Amino acid sequence: MGIINILDPSTANKIAAGEIIERPVSVVKELMENSLDAKADYIEIEIIEGGLSLIRVMDNGQGMDSEDAQIAFLRYATSKISVLEDLFKLSTFGFRGEALASIAAVSQIVLTTCNNSSNIGIKLKLAAGEIENKESVASLQGTTIEIRNLFFNTPGRRKFITNRSYEAGLITELVSKYSLGYPGVRFRLTSNKEVVFDTSGLDSVESRLEEIYGQELAGKFVNIATKELKPKINVEAWLALPNYNRNTKNQQTFFINGRLIKSKELNKVLDETYHTLIPKGRFAVALIKLEIPATELDVNIHPTKLQVKINNLDTILNSMVDLFKPKLWNTSFKDNNPLVKEKSYSKEEKHNKIKETENNFFLEETPVVYHQEILSLKKSGSNEESNAIFNYPDTKEVTPAIEKAIFVTSEDFKNEEHEVSQDMPEVKKRIDLKPLAQLNNCFILAQDKKGLYIIDQHTCHERILFEKFFKGENKKDISSENLLIPLSLTLTGQQEGILLKNIILLKELGFVVEHFGPRSFVLRAIPAGLKLKDRENFFMDLLEVLSESTRITSAKIRENIITMASCKGAVKANQKLTLPEMQYLIDELNNVDNPHACPHGRPIIYHLSMEELYKIFGRGEYRGD
Missing domain, CATH: 3.30.1370.100 (MutL, C-terminal domain, regulatory subdomain)
Structure with missing residues (x-):
């Protein structure tokens, strides 16, 4: 007897549903896209318990008649295409006829719909994909569909959805992104009877961007008006100013022909556009809308239709970079960019100004007195001063004040001048280093009898803070x-x-x-x-x-x-430190468990022994004198 079985329809439908309906937000996406395909200009979504107990989507679109409503939940039933060739001239979201069937297979549904002005519609009740009841009801034109007890018959899937608030957040994010793609449509979302998002009165992309991102980004987008890249291929974009960035690509939103998609290629367009304007590892906030002839697209490559293939994509991408980059670079953001403001200071003002460090590492900056050789360059009028990369603090003239550092309490400093505490605990293999200078405002140069030490000031402080915080968290003492x-x-x-x-x-x-x-x-x-x-x-x-x-x-x-x-x-690279500040970091480094690498694995300290230095300079053998 053979071992291959043909699955019964109920089992097959549940398996197929798992590929399309991953979680409640998948249901909202499919139903909302159906509403947009029906030409609705008002879509209301209600969810209870993150969508697991209830998802209700109501629209004022075209609606369905009784016959269409009853076959809409059959697998492969669709009004969007009739033959294969229709795939290459799609102007709608759906086309496979799988979404409603998949939703119906794992939930209990109530559908009310009406497609005419007679105000008489049809109401259907379904469970696990089967129609249990149908009746004529009074109804306005449009469709209301209720999804109750999602995954009630697939407990394996339901048990993995444990946090209702997180699911509600995903749905809010989806609705807000679609509102950017369709500024002419009002979207209203309620969660547990509370309105969490409503675009009433927000009829432009700009007003909706402000609603979504708040005052922080209000008016901080560069709008690139609709531009034809190639015949019949148009693009429009809203690019946030460079100093408003994030550490993931989650806030990069792309639409192609009104379809919300994910695209690594468009991510790369933004990376290239913002190259050198934002730090490595940071990503722009942006909205891009592309209109491309359906004949140049293949949308049938992903179960949830979040990815598409585009013909001659490289040419389009290059044209986008050529359009975006000069627009962004040439936009004046003087009022928003501190680097532009800094240019207004004269050189003398910059030299005398007490700078605020990037992270306010110290409460105030201790004056730095440069070594006599550098001061003499300034007096002689030489422009070599700007090329100096060493800072030589004079220990006799540097103010001895050490300011309160991150994660260091006031008890760590003894007297009114906040001198460094001398009662630090001793640890094994303590290295007593004397700081000499700062190299390029990035590295601390220090010495002992064994040689020269080069310390990365950022990774050093990062390790110090990491261990202080980590030990405090383990002791529940934060x-x-x-x-x-x-x-x-x-x-x-x-x-x-x-x-x-x-x-x-x-x-x-x-x-x-x-x-x-x-x-x-x-x-x-x-x-x-x-x-x-x-x-x-x-x-x-x-x-x-x-x-x-x-x-x-x-x-x-x-x-x-x-x-x-x-x-x-942590203190950053390119941040000037005083001699006492360098000494503080060195002393604190003695107290960490791992003084060799930062939490990311980058090295902290490099040692050049006296033996190596003697050998490099041909001074014979070092005898330790």
């Missing part, structure tokens, strides 16, 4: 420091879901956040001693890190957060 002015945050739907999912974890790590309304939160406290210049960007990046950590353990999530906080809070 305290919060209230912000003098609480920080208001406007989040995207996905960010809101991520935050609600991890809000207890963040509180344990010292971040106190309060819910202030739909997608609105207030950051009231941060870990004690964490000094950050741009707290809002840091917190947004923190949420992005959490969004990438959905399938790892809570311990790993904690480590990722601590690593990020250490990196963001």
